[in-house]
Amino acid sequence: MDVVQKTATMSRHYPVLLLFIALTTAACTPREFTDDPSFPPVFPDYIGVTVPEGMAPLVFQMADGRPFRMEQQRIGDTLWTTVRAWKRGDRRGVRYAPFPVYISSDPIDPVIAYRLIEPGYESWRNMGLYQRDLSSYKETAIVTNQANNLGCVNCHTFADRSPERMLFHARGRGGGTVFVDGQDVKVLNLSQVGPHRQGTYPAWHPDGRYVVFSSNTTRQCFTIRNEQPIEVYDTDSDLIVYDTATDSVQLLIETQDRLETFPAWSPDGGTLYWCEAVDPGHIPQSRGQVHYRLMAAPFAGGTLAGEPQEIWGSDSLSVSFPRVSGKWMLLTAARFGTFPIWHKEADLWLIDLETGQARPVEELNSDETDSYHAWSSGGNWIVFSSRRLDGRYTRLFLSHFDGEGHFSKPFLLPQKDPRDNQLRLKSYNIPEFVTGEISDRQERIAGLFKQEDAQ
Amino acid sequence: MKKHLKDWLIPALLFLAVFAVEMLLQRYTFLQKEYFGLFLNTPDYWNELWSGPHPLLTLCGDFLSQFCRMAWGGPALVALGVTAGFLLVRIPLRRYQIPLAALALTAVLVIALLPKNRERERWAKVEYASLHRQWDKVVAAATPEAAQKDRVLIPYALLAYSESGTLPENLFRYPVNGPEDIDLEGELTRHGYYFAALNAECLGCTNEAIHNTFQTACTTPHGTSFGTLRQLIKFNIASGNKTMARKYAEILAKSPVNKGTARAALRYIDGMPEVSYLDGGPSDSAAIVTHSTFQNLRLMAKEGYFNEAAADRYRCLLLLQRDLRNFAGSFSPDDDIAALPFCYQQALCLIPDPDIQQKLSPSVTNAFHSFMEAYNQVRTKGEDPIMPGSFWDYYFLYGF
Numbered sequence: 001m002d003v004v005q006k007t008a009t010m011s012r013h014y015p016v017l018l019l020f021i022a023l024t025t026a027a028c029t030p031r032e033f034t035d036d037p038s039f040p041p042v043f044p045d046y047i048g049v050t051v052p053e054g055m056a057p058l059v060f061q062m063a064d065g066r067p068f069r070m071e072q073q074r075i076g077d078t079l080w081t082t083v084r085a086w087k088r089g090d091r092r093g094v095r096y097a098p099f100p101v102y103i104s105s106d107p108i109d110p111v112i113a114y115r116l117i118e119p120g121y122e123s124w125r126n127m128g129l130y131q132r133d134l135s136s137y138k139e140t141a142i143v144t145n146q147a148n149n150l151g152c153v154n155c156h157t158f159a160d161r162s163p164e165r166m167l168f169h170a171r172g173r174g175g176g177t178v179f180v181d182g183q184d185v186k187v188l189n190l191s192q193v194g195p196h197r198q199g200t201y202p203a204w205h206p207d208g209r210y211v212v213f214s215s216n217t218t219r220q221c222f223t224i225r226n227e228q229p230i231e232v233y234d235t236d237s238d239l240i241v242y243d244t245a246t247d248s249v250q251l252l253i254e255t256q257d258r259l260e261t262f263p264a265w266s267p268d269g270g271t272l273y274w275c276e277a278v279d280p281g282h283i284p285q286s287r288g289q290v291h292y293r294l295m296a297a298p299f300a301g302g303t304l305a306g307e308p309q310e311i312w313g314s315d316s317l318s319v320s321f322p323r324v325s326g327k328w329m330l331l332t333a334a335r336f337g338t339f340p341i342w343h344k345e346a347d348l349w350l351i352d353l354e355t356g357q358a359r360p361v362e363e364l365n366s367d368e369t370d371s372y373h374a375w376s377s378g379g380n381w382i383v384f385s386s387r388r389l390d391g392r393y394t395r396l397f398l399s400h401f402d403g404e405g406h407f408s409k410p411f412l413l414p415q416k417d418p419r420d421n422q423l424r425l426k427s428y429n430i431p432e433f434v435t436g437e438i439s440d441r442q443e444r445i446a447g448l449f450k451q452e453d454a455q
Numbered sequence: 456m457k458k459h460l461k462d463w464l465i466p467a468l469l470f471l472a473v474f475a476v477e478m479l480l481q482r483y484t485f486l487q488k489e490y491f492g493l494f495l496n497t498p499d500y501w502n503e504l505w506s507g508p509h510p511l512l513t514l515c516g517d518f519l520s521q522f523c524r525m526a527w528g529g530p531a532l533v534a535l536g537v538t539a540g541f542l543l544v545r546i547p548l549r550r551y552q553i554p555l556a557a558l559a560l561t562a563v564l565v566i567a568l569l570p571k572n573r574e575r576e577r578w579a580k581v582e583y584a585s586l587h588r589q590w591d592k593v594v595a596a597a598t599p600e601a602a603q604k605d606r607v608l609i610p611y612a613l614l615a616y617s618e619s620g621t622l623p624e625n626l627f628r629y630p631v632n633g634p635e636d637i638d639l640e641g642e643l644t645r646h647g648y649y650f651a652a653l654n655a656e657c658l659g660c661t662n663e664a665i666h667n668t669f670q671t672a673c674t675t676p677h678g679t680s681f682g683t684l685r686q687l688i689k690f691n692i693a694s695g696n697k698t699m700a701r702k703y704a705e706i707l708a709k710s711p712v713n714k715g716t717a718r719a720a721l722r723y724i725d726g727m728p729e730v731s732y733l734d735g736g737p738s739d740s741a742a743i744v745t746h747s748t749f750q751n752l753r754l755m756a757k758e759g760y761f762n763e764a765a766a767d768r769y770r771c772l773l774l775l776q777r778d779l780r781n782f783a784g785s786f787s788p789d790d791d792i793a794a795l796p797f798c799y800q801q802a803l804c805l806i807p808d809p810d811i812q813q814k815l816s817p818s819v820t821n822a823f824h825s826f827m828e829a830y831n832q833v834r835t836k837g838e839d840p841i842m843p844g845s846f847w848d849y850y851f852l853y854g855f
Binding site: 118120121122123124125126141144146221222223224228229230231284285390391392393417420422423424425426 | 497498499503506507660662663665666669670672673674675676677678679696698699702705706709741743744751754755758
């Protein structure tokens, strides 16, 4: 036996919480328990998941709200949790079979950055870019839209997951693309330079010099009576490249009859991937005919260095958000369109770029939308957004990748109080791994917009 | 003893008088204040409160706003506040108790009677009554005379008549200029979204009702509110989405005053049957709504979900557009034309179709001859009405 640790992880970090649980439950805990060979019905479902070493404790509750007590014992790389639950007022409780949580020593980036926003329609009130420390429950704002007069802040991305170098768009008065580079913070209106195109979805080149943006004219429509209430679509989109060394913008791909979007890089930066669809015209009426395919082209010196090639596509699927780690690409596929978050059939697919084999990742997917995803630095972990809890509010799930094409059972990003997952009226948007805490940005970014206002 | 009695009697009378004034003059303003307010014991609420400006003041306002849910709540809070202020000021000015109380009451009265506050109260009454489907109160507040001064009342009045089944009879009593008067199209404000949600609900477009409730929520300080949460519960129940209805009810249960409502909703949701259409995937052909009620009604007619009230609204919109051809086409040959509302018959009277003319009520054809005689004498558009409230006045005299 390696390490034996009774009621360990929680008590180490949260003695007060444990004391509270103990005090409130001890008074009315039954003394007799009957054994149930099944695992306990807990929310979130943390049974049999694989978590990184040092992860914040997985706090759960009984799915039906019953009071419970638990004991934890770590044996090797497995944390066994025994749950005893009872109904209020009953003298006998149930002792469930201990369930395992596997602990992996594969490293994970310590921070996840995401946007919190109402899963909205046209408008919003409060939104912001936030970071979450994975070793605790600490969530802090990177920047909120208080900084830009309740405008929109979106599409954040980091240069090689670095907390020192990031960009995001700030819409509204004095808005533009905000570039953060160490202590330097600047806002650049991409639509006022070069080919006069605004930037939408960004992809920062691994060497840090270039950022490729798709430049989209995005619209949305609403259905009268159908489960899918919104369809977001592009009437036009091309790719542009921004050179951080010269502050210049060039058109990278511009077509009249095609829509190009969602740029992404191979790890070495030698290949640019994107999604491309034939524009059928008359969208949204023809939205069912919009099927984005995965494209790739060599990239060198700030421009494409070869002919674009179709990598993968289907007449019955539309792909988005290609993300590469080593030879593996993860992407989202829906039946049609460019905005899978409103498509409950949207699933994650894995492509082996060496063999071209693709498969829906059944071990990750659910009946609800499974969409935006990111690889951790070493490619051992992914974070992805899913609407599986309620069909509307996006939550973050993590999963371990074994490097052989298999993912572990995904687990919900743990919260100090598991009910927060249900009570929060915000969606988690565009999760990205970051290699450290992003500090001290809020005030400097707010100052940027104050200067704009003054001008 | 007498002095002691006076010490208590004056504040008590002041409390009652202020309460009565506020109940009479500001009641709906407080009820709507609660609709747009929020206090929840959730981590999100507390985080946003402390990260926003003036957290303590905001907290006080938010906490108290929930008591305005009861009709007496807002007036009682104001009365309490005024009485407490009076008691404080009275300490150094004991000899002037009665003048002080009179002054306080007068101030309350003057504030409540300010034109701006009267207008706000009327608005709040119309919005509140519409929300609770108290259509008689809506039409009592949004009269044709009131609508002359405030045209934004027209859509509420027409919605009320539509829901009461008497839209055709009342449409042309209002100073309507065209189809835009039947909704608040292009009004991208709290009032516009609020009305659009009610309008969509009445038309049976639950997706649109949810959409516009979200939009309304975005205009509130916290991005959601008691009222919008209650509406989201209602609309999700209507669309059979138990999961979302339960989620919003569980969140609303974090408000002390709304806890009872939320728990009742949760009990109802638990007993709801599952609705099968929610299991379907996305549709690539589902009808798409616009900001125009007219377009939406056309789409609904095309999609085949149309109730009697929606059909009436569609026909009234055609009349407002002076589209007599499509208006006539909206009836089936079996319809008893003589039994149709007068304004419909007035419109059909203008269609040169012998079959239709034969079926019209004789009183309508006679009235039309009288109207045309008067019209031929006047001939100038924009003159005083010949037959007030008639389609003919609208068609021949106004709005071109």
